[in-house]
Every structure is written in structure tokens, then in C-alpha cells.
Amino acid sequence: MVPTPRPARPAERSHAVVIGAGLAGLTAARALADTYERVTVLDRDTLPAEPAPRRGVPQSRQLHVLLARGAQALEELFPGFLEELLAAGATRADTQGEAHWYLDGHLLRPAPSGVISYGASRPRVEHHVRARVAALPGVVIRQGVEALGPVATSDRGRVTGVRVRPRSGGAGETGGAGEETIPADLVVDASGRGSRAPAWLEELGYHRPRQTRVRADVVYVTRHFRREPHHIGGRSGVALVPFPGLPRGGAIVSEREDRFAVVLFGLLGEEPPVDEAGMLAYAESLPGPDVAEVLRTAEPLDEPVRMRYPASARRHYEKLDRHLGGFLVTGDALCSFNPTYGQGMTAAAQQAVVLRALLAREPREPREPRERGRDADGLPRRFFRAAAKVVDTPWLLAAGGDLRFPGAEGRRGPADGLLDRYLTRYRAAASVDPVLGRTFLSVAHMLQPPARLMSPGHVLRVLRAPRTGGPAGAES
Structure with missing residues (x-):
């Protein structure tokens, strides 16, 4: 031909x-x-x-981490790219069904979502x-x-x-x-x-x-660990998102089947340490136990690296x-x-x-x-x-x-306070309603517009949910 x-x-x-x-x-x-x-x-x-x-x-x-929309874009630009990435050792996971998310200290209700992310190091991608x-x-x-x-x-x-x-x-x-x-x-x-x-x-x-500009003075520290099947219940990853009152967070991403990337981060003066005891104590202050478990039990593969943003x-x-x-x-x-x-x-x-x-x-x-x-x-x-x-x-x-935190510098709109109160209640409701969790992750992965969080059906679900979700760290 x-x-x-x-x-x-x-x-x-x-x-x-x-x-x-x-x-x-x-x-x-x-x-x-x-x-x-x-x-x-x-x-x-x-x-x-x-x-x-x-x-x-x-x-x-x-x-x-390669968000779901980013994975779609790279596949559009380079057909077959995602299979190539997986063949090189990257991981693929349902972000709600195979990971734990802690929003405002509440564990998002795990359930299959179809929101797929890919774990791979930046140099690998x-x-x-x-x-x-x-x-x-x-x-x-x-x-x-x-x-x-x-x-x-x-x-x-x-x-x-x-x-x-x-x-x-x-x-x-x-x-x-x-x-x-x-x-x-x-x-x-x-x-x-x-x-x-x-x-x-x-x-x-x-x-x-x-x-x-929005200034939040983020400091984050990443270290890699050997991944074993028993870690974090066999899940692919964890995200503990900071919130007002606790400007600290952490995450775990499976970069390969045998390797975790673990990050600790803080905003507005909260600075993760780089020594082992300090990192563990910092992780233990987070709402869920997952990051601390990996730091306590997994084999480190390199030294911690700190970065400021x-x-x-x-x-x-x-x-x-x-x-x-x-x-x-x-x-x-x-x-x-x-x-x-x-x-x-x-x-x-x-x-x-x-x-x-x-x-x-x-x-x-x-x-x-x-x-x-x-x-x-x-x-x-x-x-x-x-x-x-x-x-x-x-x-x-x-x-x-970032502007949820009073100390963050940036322009706030007159409706921000009302929106923040609604989204605070939304995050708590997502700990018991998996549909709310799925939409939240779809928006976070840029598959749907943020306005979807405030659709009439979602507002009704938020209002009908209990005022508080289950305790942080509770298993589904």
C-alpha cells in the first residue's frame, strides 16, 4: 500500500x-x-x-501522578502510549476503588468509579x-x-x-x-x-x-519505598488532603508494582522533616494511618528530597x-x-x-x-x-x-465563603455517599467541570447526608 x-x-x-x-x-x-x-x-x-x-x-x-484527563490527552497525542507506559512498569488504578482519599479528615467512601489514574515517575513519563x-x-x-x-x-x-x-x-x-x-x-x-x-x-x-498569584508556601518531601502486597491493604495509593486546622498532608502512589513514592507536605509554615523519626511523627499526625504504616514498615530505597513551592x-x-x-x-x-x-x-x-x-x-x-x-x-x-x-x-x-486557608495570600471573591461552606459539607457527605465521591474525583481529574459538584441532584445528596461522616481512618 x-x-x-x-x-x-x-x-x-x-x-x-x-x-x-x-x-x-x-x-x-x-x-x-x-x-x-x-x-x-x-x-x-x-x-x-x-x-x-x-x-x-x-x-x-x-x-x-498522571491524572485521568492527562492520560487521555497523552493517548490522543501518542496512540498506544498508555499501554507502552504500563509495559515499562507503570501502574493503573481506579482512584476511588483502589485508593484511600481523606477529605477534611473524612475517608471518602471507597467504590468503583471508572476514574483511572496512572502511577509513574516524572522521568519515566x-x-x-x-x-x-x-x-x-x-x-x-x-x-x-x-x-x-x-x-x-x-x-x-x-x-x-x-x-x-x-x-x-x-x-x-x-x-x-x-x-x-x-x-x-x-x-x-x-x-x-x-x-x-x-x-x-x-x-x-x-x-x-x-x-x-496565590501564595501558600508549600514545602514537600518525597521518598521511595519498596512496595509489598500487604502494604496499605493492597491498595494502589492514598491521598490525605490538608484542610483548615490541619495544613498538613501526604500521599502514596504506586510508581511500579514493587515501588511506592511517598510524599509529605505542609502549607504556611508547616514543613515536613527529612529524618526518619521526624517523617514518621509528621505522618502520624495525619488523619489516616496509611502513610505512617508505610514509613514504619517499608524498606526505603533512597534518601528524602525536599522542595519548596x-x-x-x-x-x-x-x-x-x-x-x-x-x-x-x-x-x-x-x-x-x-x-x-x-x-x-x-x-x-x-x-x-x-x-x-x-x-x-x-x-x-x-x-x-x-x-x-x-x-x-x-x-x-x-x-x-x-x-x-x-x-x-x-x-x-x-x-x-489554597485560599481555604486564612493565611494564604490571594484574591478572594464575595461568594467564596458560601461556596466553601457547601464544599466542606460536600466532603463530609462523600464519606458516606460514593456518588459524591465519584463526582469529586472526576472533577479533580478534570473529567468534569467544577460546576458538576453543585448540580441540583448533588446538592440534594449533600443536604440529605448526615452532618458528619465516619471517623477518619475507618475502614469500609
Whole structure:
């Protein structure tokens, strides 16, 4: 059978450059590969040949989970990806039927939900995505390269490339020689929370995007343990969510059949220790016994690693009145969330799905130069508006969850108090009503909108439930 040739691309779809080879950059490259003749991905690091943490992704040593919506997005971008991940040792679990969730100290009623998550380390997920992207026709991944900023046309209306220079072998050093400009029709900044895109835009005469921040001063510590069948009753994982009055939490995720990732975290001055006795005492202060059980009885496989995350930050590129043509921002460079909600990989993959769909709908025929100039910011405008809708749900969940704590810094709305009282009662009711639990997890995994929690049927279930659920730690 003769393969169907790929459709010819217009001149302005010749070359795209992606800054950053993390999950956001790699999935963006996948989205671009369908419509651009060439895609070059740049990264400051020397990328590992096998799954391993790296300097440019410091959170890669911490616990990660692939939420249900993120798993769907990666499967859409890379058909067969989830089976490949499972074959490499990752785990798959029903988040309500095979895990324990403690909400406001109440154990969510276990029951099959169909909300499926995947346990795998961040380096493992990134490794398999990177291999898929590197195998795409026309895609090149360049390592050890620092992006210095976009190059624009004389009228600064759109990008024409990106300036780069090689990094030296020294830790954190850059070489002074070898600067070059890589021509590009599109530049995507996926460089993470340290993105310099706002400064780059300002240098070219554009406004910086407005930023919304919610500061909760999260500190978290991850350690890996050998998993044995008897641990936590054979379940796949545990989540103990902080709440006002107890700004501490913890979680367990099965990264492999024989390996747990365990995280302890605290907000607003609560800081998990890294010594064994201190970690155990901290875990014993949590509502459920599961994390403490693993720390007490399981064999540690490495040393604890601590990380700090001061604030969630959202840059509102969608609200700019003028965009630099051919310049996009995605992933944590667009919006970064409190990592204890596990939303980062999922939000990045969803943004790539959106980008792919927008490119597929763009005109495929070359436009006249004056038409291109008139619509220079068309794709950025459409992408940022669509990406904002992707970000809305995880931002509402993460920012809203953090702003429950009086000490968290951020803007609160006039209706927040009433909503918080309802959701507090909802969490307690979910400890006896599995339908409420299933919806809560569907929303947390971005399968349903948050408004579903307040549907008339759910409000009725909450009002009919006992005022308090069973005691934290009670078995079903």
C-alpha cells in the first residue's frame, strides 16, 4: 500500500522552535509536527538516555501522578502510549476503588468509579514522551542550548527566529561564544516557571501579561519505598488532603508494582522533616494511618528530597490587547499550580491537544503578505484564549483549595465563603455517599467541570447526608 503523502505546508509553516524539552515542550512539539515541515526542540540540559531526574526539572525527584484527563490527552497525542507506559512498569488504578482519599479528615467512601489514574515517575513519563517525539519525521531535539530570546521583524510584528547559545560543561554556566539565530516561523516558550517571555515581550515593545498569584508556601518531601502486597491493604495509593486546622498532608502512589513514592507536605509554615523519626511523627499526625504504616514498615530505597513551592502563578496572556505574531507560551510558563494537586502534566498535555486542533483548523493555503501581516497575532490570540479555558479548571481547584486557608495570600471573591461552606459539607457527605465521591474525583481529574459538584441532584445528596461522616481512618 502506498502511504498517503502529507499535505503540502504553506511557506509560513516551514519551521517551528520549541524552548524546553520537558513535558510541555515535548507535547507542543508533537502538536506542531503535523503541520510544520520541521520542529526543533531546545533544552539547556544534557538529556538522560534512560529515565532519570535532571537539573532542569528539579521537581522530577518528587511524587507525580498522571491524572485521568492527562492520560487521555497523552493517548490522543501518542496512540498506544498508555499501554507502552504500563509495559515499562507503570501502574493503573481506579482512584476511588483502589485508593484511600481523606477529605477534611473524612475517608471518602471507597467504590468503583471508572476514574483511572496512572502511577509513574516524572522521568519515566518524560522519557517515553521524548522517545515518541524524537521519532517523529522532521523533529530534532537539541541539547545543551540556552534560548536568549525571539528575533522579530523590523516592525516587531512577528517572530523570525530565536537567538541561542551553547551551554558550557560547568554547572549552571553558559558559554560566551557560539551565539546563533535559528530562523523560525513559530516560537513556543515551554521553559517552565522561570520563563523570561514577559521580559522578552517588553523588550520588543509589548506589554507584560498580568499575573495572578496565590501564595501558600508549600514545602514537600518525597521518598521511595519498596512496595509489598500487604502494604496499605493492597491498595494502589492514598491521598490525605490538608484542610483548615490541619495544613498538613501526604500521599502514596504506586510508581511500579514493587515501588511506592511517598510524599509529605505542609502549607504556611508547616514543613515536613527529612529524618526518619521526624517523617514518621509528621505522618502520624495525619488523619489516616496509611502513610505512617508505610514509613514504619517499608524498606526505603533512597534518601528524602525536599522542595519548596512558594506560590501558584498564572500569566494572563489571553488578556493582552496585542500579541507578538508567531510566539506562544505553554505549560508552567503560562500557568503553574501548587504541585500537591498533581495537575501540571495534565494541563500541559491538554494545551498541546488544543494547539494541535487550532493548527488543524488554520488555513492551509499561503496567504498574501498583507493578509499575513494583518493577522500576525491570530494564532497567539486564538491559542491563548483556548489555553485559558484549559487552565480555568485546574486553577480554580488549586487556587480555591489554597485560599481555604486564612493565611494564604490571594484574591478572594464575595461568594467564596458560601461556596466553601457547601464544599466542606460536600466532603463530609462523600464519606458516606460514593456518588459524591465519584463526582469529586472526576472533577479533580478534570473529567468534569467544577460546576458538576453543585448540580441540583448533588446538592440534594449533600443536604440529605448526615452532618458528619465516619471517623477518619475507618475502614469500609
